Amino acid sequence: MNPILNCLETNIKHPIGKMRRNCPKCKKIYARKWRKTRFGKAWTKLRNKLIKNSPGYAAKKLVYSAVRSGQIPKVKTLSCLDCNKGAEVYDHRDYLKPLDVEPVCKACNYKRGPAKNN
Secondary structure: OOOEEEOOOOOOEEEOOOHHHHOHHHHHHHHHHHHOOHHHHHHHHHHHHHHHOOHHHHHHHHHHHHHHHOOOOOHHHOEOOOOOOEOOEEEEOEOOOOOOEEEEOHHHHHHHOOOEOO
C-alpha cells in the first residue's frame, strides 16, 4: 500500500507518486509552473507555431469569420446530417475547401475520422 501525503500546493491527500497525474488541481498548478520554465516556453512556442501553420487552423478561422459575418448559420441552430440530433460542430472533409462544411454532432464527427489534407 502506498503511503499518503498532503500535496504542498493544495493540501489534498494523495498517494506518493500520483500527486501530479491524478489530481486535476495539482496537475493544473504543475502545468502552469512548467510552462513558465525555459523548456515549457520553448515547447509552447513550437506547439503554437505548428498549430497556426496547419491547414485545419486556417479553415476553422475562415468558418468562424463566415459565421460571425452571417454567411453561414450558427451551428447550434442546425441538426446533425448523420443522426439528426442537434449539431455541435462544423465538419471539414477537405481543408483546401474551407467553407465546404457540414454540421454534425461531436459523436458523428469522431466517427467520420480526420479530414483530407490534414
